[in-house]
Amino acid sequence: MVGISPQDVVNWLVPGRELFLALHVLGVSCFFYIVARRLVPLVRAQRDPRFDHPLVRLGRVFKFWLGQWKHPRYKFAGTLHILIFTGFILLALRAFTVLIVGVSQNFVMPGLAGRTGEIYDLITDYAATVVFLCMVVAAGRRLIFKPARYSVPAKYGKGQTADAIFLLGLIALLMVADSLFAASRSAGHLQQGQPAEALAAFSMPWVLQRFISSAMSASLRSLNVGAYLVHEIAFYFLLCYRPFGIQFHVETSLFSIYFSKLERGTLKPVRWGVSDELLDQVKSFGVKTFEDFTWKHMLDFYSCADCGRCADNCPANTVGRPLAPRFLTTKARDYVFQHYPVLGKANNSNPLIGNIYSEDEIWSCTTCGACEEECPLLIEYIDKIVDLRRGMIDDGNVPQSLQKPLKALESRGNPYGKIEKKRGDWAKTPEFVQDGKVKVLEGKNGANTLYFVDSITSYDDRMQSIGRATARILSHLGKNFGILGAAERDSGHEVRRFGEEMLFTALRDHNTEAIKASGVQRIVTADPHAFNALKHDYKDVPPVEHISQVLAREVRAGNVRFNDVENKDSVYAYHDPCYLGRHNQVYDDPRDVLDSIPGLNRVEMKRSRDRSFCCGGGGLMLFYEPKEEQRMGVVRVRMAAEAGANVIVTACPFCMVNIEDAIKVAGMEGKMSVIDLTELVDQHMVCEGCPAQTEKLKTATVGG
């Protein structure tokens, strides 16, 4: 079509011109009509301001959309997708050119004339070939290898294999039609002794041209028109069929990624644009009907490609809880397709819980963030889960096992119902006081660092040892620190993530006031949940750090020395707590601290860093009784054993609870133990001039 002067072209498409024009108009109008109908629920949705930071957002489009950043996390499927995606991007101009040529025979895409055009044609010959081959491989995967993550358990709906094969077939057909069109035209020109288009050697058009080169000119002509017609129909059918299923992501993914959430660890407010003070005037909280979702969350439902990576990494799904993020999305998509049909009236406002979602499904999430970390399209799940929980809380629909701790948090500021004045008692054990007293900050009495302890470390007998280890570390580091003692309340991190926004607000306001009154300039905590709350959910409090960050800095500055590792035969594996790792990207600090202990033998679990596997969840999740086949902690402990470790080091009291229990449940006592980073550091820290460390922990004695 290029490289020869237009008047030389024998254009065989002329007879079909009116037909092609009609097909264009029909195809394009159908597509826009369908898309307009798909946008109807988005218009009725809740607001969601996503128009800030255009450059950052564009950068994300380049990285995650054009750059396909997340795809290689699954090597084979990822490579396949990158090939198909690249092929589509390359072929886009060629496809448009072919479409336009049908009605305007001499059309040349601007910028693709002459030499550039020839090169482009050669490249796209290969692109079409590669896409075609990818379709064959993808179909093979679906039909023969059947990766487990594509299967759909009956309770979540029907399988997608037939639809997937149909779509793969359509795309393959499009590629064949495109290649045949190019091949027949080139062959025709060749036969008529005209300058023929060069075809890329060994590409599909090239191979096809060999087959048909000896055909009669008239047959070539029919073949050319036929291939064009098939290409046109397949193209428009695909275009208009995509908004009915997973292929819609071809159109929507760019927008989903552009409008994706920018800040980790945060939660969306109850209603965007409604301040905390005005929350009382909001009639209904959270998501109860489909229209309570924000438009971006609805867009997510359209964009999901159902690749199954979220569910594959979801700990709740792994242990057989009735939740898989993937189906949260596909069920919502089925719902919106059904209730906002392309033809006919929209019928809406049905409650989602009890209809497409079950209560247990929504309570099963630990908000670990593995799904969001994995999603190539940056689809959000935690905000949706929390919004659904807000809706259930608003309707009084809360499991009995959670009502008592919630009530206790309201009256006592901790989920255990323990009295406030005993909150600081962990620092008063006789052996500990011997090592130095922990200041309770009352008024501005001089300490510049606050150690925020939070409920579990304050009240749980076992976790109090983490509190004491942290306090000893801080005083060995010469920090002038104190605690809030009885004035501290639960950080409310899980209260908020379980959807009880008003209770969270009360806890947050109380703590904020107490922190401000203490006059400290910085906050340190050993609890990643408190860390995340203070960092992201609180406003107007001094900067907060996790103890591992403080320690890593001091280690790097050479201010901390460690004795040789006590248990030389132990093999340590670091377990990334979700709210330290994934939600706050603190991966290296704790590892660096561990590696600075001389002689410490550390291995990595297969699932570590941003693929860490949740221990079972913290805060209120400890009170929830999920329906599950096994415990997340048990799965995690087995992973550590598989990595060759016999001591799990963690940096979160909730991980400690779950993993300690899991070791017992798995019957691995004596073979596996768990220790907190602060405890391990406390055991090994060299402290000149310190009083003898009387409460050394000997929990990690395996092999030592």
Added chain:
Amino acid sequence: MEILVCARRVPDTSENEIELNAAGNDIEREEFVYSVNEADNYAVEEALQIRDRVGGNVTVVTVDGEDGEEILRRQLAMGANQAALVSDELFNGSDGKGIATILKAFVEKAHYDLILAGVQADDGAAQVGGMLAAMLDYPFASLVNSITVEDRKLKVSREIEGGNREMNEIDLPCVLSIQTGINEPRYVGMRGIRQVASVPIPALAASDLGVDNGAVGEAAAKVKRVDYFIAAAGKGAEMLHGSREENADRVLELVAAKGGLK
């Protein structure tokens, strides 16, 4: 159906550390947090569910000081249509019969088809419901764990020792004492309570109800608390300190010795 639920504010047993006061005749109440008595909460939930099925109104009443309003707000937030606080210094020190007398006067001020009470208060004696029924000359069923409305009758099931149940028919109006576990009470958060913050709760004194002053209060009480004990830990417990396998064997032995295994 007009339903009345009698509820009480009690120290929350799961959120308080119980210690004796200096006099040794009561517990130290200064640091206490209170909540609605658990069984009463189930009674309110049951009333709300019955109302939602057959229509009508749910009223919650409590005999208490000013602080009683706290639990009434919570019950309003749950969905009760109205609440009433019956409060008078003359009522202080009333025994179970005194409380029943006060409630009878309240009931007679209006018309109720069904009166529910919790099976017993956490710090109570499970007597007010039965006495109230007798004073009103209403039929009474205790330990109720399911209610079906049938025209002017109810079908109620009662929990029998050993986990059995019996079904009873009972004519309306009647008094029922509700067992915990009859339903799953809904959650009330701070938001719900705030939403009913401005709903008026009438406070009724002895004179409003026409209660005979001689029948209530400390002077009329025929049952008086003279002492309060916190039970000392018994000697029946045996701690097992062996390894897991040893402990498992020992437990098996002990259970078998007591005839638990056949």
